Amino acid sequence: MSLSIPAELLQAGPHTECHRLSSECFYMTTPPQGGSVYFESDNAGRSVWTDFDFVTAEVFHESHDVLVLLFTFHDQENRSITFHLGVLPNVKTVICLPLSHLNGEKLFLDRYPGIMQSVMRGDTYVDRSSINRMTIATIPSITDRRIEFAGLSLTRSIPLFDYDPMPYINELGQLASKDWIGKMEDPQQMVRKLTEERLLAGVADSRGSEYGRYGGWKRMEFAATGFFRTEHDGSRWWFVDPDGYALFSTGMDCIAPASPMRVSGMEHLTPQLPGSDGLYQEAWSQGGREFSFEIANLIRSFGSQWRQTWQQLTECRLIKWGFNTIGNWSDSDFIRNSKLPYVYPLESFPVTELTIFRDFPDVFSPEYERSAESFADQLRVLREDRRMVGYFMRNEPHWAFVDSLNLTHQMLQSPVRYASKERFVQWLEDRYRTVQSLNKAWGSSYKSLESLYLAETAVEHRSSAREADYAEFNRILIRRYVEVPARLCKLADPDHLNLGMRYAWVGSDDMLEGCEWFDVFSLNCYQFSPDREQIEHISKVLNKPVMIGEYHFGAADAGMLAYGIRAVGTQEERGQAYRYYVEQAAAIPELIGVHYFQWNDQPVLGRFDGENYQIGVVDVCNQPYQPFVEGVKQAHSNMYEVRTGQAEPYDVLPIEIPKTGF
Template sequence: MNLTIPFSNEWFQAAHNSQVSAAPSGGFRLNTTPEGGGTELLPGSLDSSVWQEYEFMNAEVYHDSHDVLVLLFSFRDQDSRMITYHTGILPGVRTVICLPLKHLNGEKLFLDRYPGVMQTVLRGDAKVDRKRIAGFSIATIPSTTSRSVEISGLSLSGAEPDFTYEYHPFIDGLGQLKGRDWQGKTANQAELSERLHLERQLAATADFSGNGLGRYGGWKGLAFQATGYFRTEFDGSNWWFADPDGYALFSTGMDCAGPASPMRVTGMEHLIPQLPEREGSYHEAWSQAGQEFSFGIANLITTFGLQWRSAWTELTEYRLRQWGFNTIGNWSDDGFIKGSELPYVYPLSDFPATEQTIFRDFPDVFSREYEQNAEEFAKQLVPLREDRRMIGYFMRNEPHWAFVDSLNLTQLMLKSPVRYASKERFVQWLGEKYGTVEQLNEAWASSYASFEQLYTPHGTAASDHPVREADYAQFNRMMIRRYVEIPARLCKQADPNHLNLGMRYAWVGSDDVLEGCEWFDVFSLNCYQFAPDREQIMHISERLGKPVMIGEYHFGAADGGMLAYGIRAVATREERGAAYRYYVEQAAAIPQLIGVHYFQWNDQPVLGRFDGENYGIGVVDVCNRPYEHFVKAAKQAHEQMYQVRTGLVEPYNVLPAEIPKTGF
């Protein structure tokens, strides 16, 4: 059973930077300005109870813009809490979208991918009450141009829609975008092969012995005591990594240094040209499950045959050294790490979880289950603890719970009917603090008959009482501290030789996130800005007494062969190179910052990786062609970053002009 939402002025009236009109399909056309805008379904158009009777919102979408269109579908409840589905739509292709309404509970950040759709991400508050929906809107994010999109068949439904598409190949046999030309587009496989063979000959004769760096990549211009493993040092002015021989290192790393970024095939078959068989000479281009295919690897196999992996390894080692990168970053190819001489960082897997989570991926941290899983988690470091090329390890990447700023985990825990071990610890803590339930009631202005009543989701405490809120906040910090401290302590016991590089937070929404982080040797975060946030980095370092590093940042350009420019973007590839140089040299001038790692080596696939992300942010494209302007600027930045860091020269200060992103 479906409930169709037709276009009429009675339904769609409130518009912001946009115009809405009827479309021939029976749906409507939304035209928005470059600033982004949209239209709202009037609060009185649907009874709020209707939203809980259906499980999905479905529609068909078409646009013919120059890049991926990011549509925002926002749901607001009567308490003004809002969750927005950010959904990416390819240009020139009819796309069926499906929004599962169950995710208004806020428990997921990245949604499972439907056929034909790019990435879908949820942003907003921790939870929206489906029983009390007060508003629904459709909008676009800012863009370089105006946007026009036709939406038809908008409806509420009890079932997912039919995802039947016409065959319409969107990329060529090399994995490049069809129907568009740009400078640097590879004409054919012969051109690709000739270029790579010539560069491999250069790699075979390269000599980096006179580059002023030690065998572990450290800068010989400054030396500390050698200890045999990487560690951190403060010289009175700047924090540094010290390599095993004692030489100072400002880490410029490359994330995802691998032969390709695989493309998701499942659900995108109607947009893909004929692919090689899963068995045979191209089998290494396929994932084991057959759901992903790598055009990058296929191009290497065609060029180098059975020797493709060793050829790629030689080329990539040569390139990284030639361009001045000194660290193999997160999620890089294991075989490349083993065959390289560069130092590397290691991402631990399977961060300790519990069967019952408090919110998203935040576990029941006071449970024995969490402690046991943390013990197993730490064991993966044991085989690595004698490796001198390993700088350190990241415990995890971008905890999903931390995407909600100032999150009140205590409140969410008490609203749940689950009797978490952490909830039992909270009740115990209140008993220790207040002694009797009568004293708790006096402090909270509540009327509990016993402490046991706190296990009931609907308590009797005043919802905005300052003492209760303060207790919630204090226990919130206690849970976050335990979340960090238990696995960090066990990791240090398993491997005392290597640095704990932290959790690579997406951002730091409040100081609560820093609880327990003094257990790290380095605090890491991902910083998608045009320059690192100097004030935040200084604050974190001062608070923890530790240096800071950046695990991810990137820039995309609008003048190439990619449809999504990433989280930060500029107009041209030349400006993208300048953006990299600006970021690195500004970073080198921050005393508390000891490294910046770029995300990522390869462009993502035009049709998206596993989750639909398809950013043009690589150092090399799908045909393994380096972006010349980027490489030139990277070399300049790396050649003088130590002079910048020691104050001998000023950092590059030409701030690039930003254009709107197409990130999800």
């Protein structure tokens, strides 16, 4: 479906506040595989996209799940950037797209009222002055979709978010409009079930005699050093626990009493919430901007002893179900009082005031080294903790979400005289000696090397030699980014394992630069099984083991509206998917651990950034998804036999349904 931007819009006067991109109302109907509508203009280059600051509209759809809309902007150089944003079903939502973000500098956007998560994908930037197409599309779904758009416009100001009150969730935080197996009928039922489980939960270690005090598998033993380390046994890599026992790490991320709900901007969809200064004050956080129904439900069930009871119950569940590691971003009190080993996420990765692209710092600046020293210092208080497996330096660098990114080119496009730019010019002078030699190699016409500090030099004629130099210095920048903080971390804490940066994915071998400083290379892998070929390649290049910091599966049969990045139909299938992933992982010699994301379901109305996935082991009422748990237990009971070749991994590939991930 194609629509043209009206000619009168392209000639809008400087004081016009709003211009329509379409008629007052139009409908978009898409099949299960998704669909799109696009708006074209033959007048690209006019000022329409620079004169206005926002694209706005009112959206409504009737559906079973969150609608993920993709607004893509294309320019004359075939660059494109897409806004991904989630819209709740059966409620009016006002969307707002700030066109300033077409500069590509942000990955995750701030939430507007009523909107779920908003994410940017695509090229490093789009030239607003040469936009020639805007596309609206949907991602695949299990059914057709019919979406109503009203007032699709370009505006100079943020719209009014004028919503009528419409309670969307009940007093327990459950979706009000849907019934499912396991939904609590009332608070009394929830309290009764939690109380019964509490009475059965023991404090004794139920791991069994074949596991050591740090969770290691006693049937395979190496030299004990008193700290976690790694070892290759001639056939496969292992974690080795402080007592010398082999460990394949099955961890759980975000073990905490809650996944808090963002209240600010969603007040029209919540029931009456308790006050922040009474019995339920611990359910509030972030200055009243977030509320945890999970904590409120625990307070309702256990009163002032809710935290201690939750810790005891959760520890019992984790051990009973076969988890052996507390994963990233878990509750610090829980870690302190637990018997289980844990991994630690370092905070405040080194930054500089001026960045080259997104969160990539000016790595040759003295500011970067000073920041890295402070960053490493946080490890000093943890140096003697034997339960700590190791630390992650950071999670999913935003700059690394652009596969085609060349940081050298990005740096030279900026008018900023970065310290890294000065290092590049010096590097070229060392290589070519004179500007004449550089010009001969590059096919350029610079009068001096100082000309490279001008931003327009980055778009001058590109030769193969110039491209090769850009690529080589790109690797130098990434190496510096990794090794400066990694070296300082190892000085601050020589005994704990550096577990890497948890990359979202590895787009090229450039991202492996400097990673030999890690003890374990970590990445997040949202597939139905780990990417064996990539894991083998990374391990071979670095001569290091690999671990997976995140993966998950959601299902469509529970009371949630989004199923995450990988989804199946039922909780039974979720359990099968977990078993398939873990047993396939255990069969990969280079892989030494997989950590599931996450313990709790996310809130129906979204966490801080609007993500609201059905991915938890437990729901908002702290009830386990028992069919899923059965698959978890089966996987953990089999994994060492699979790891050592005594059993074949589970091989029934789950049937995937369309995701509702952002």
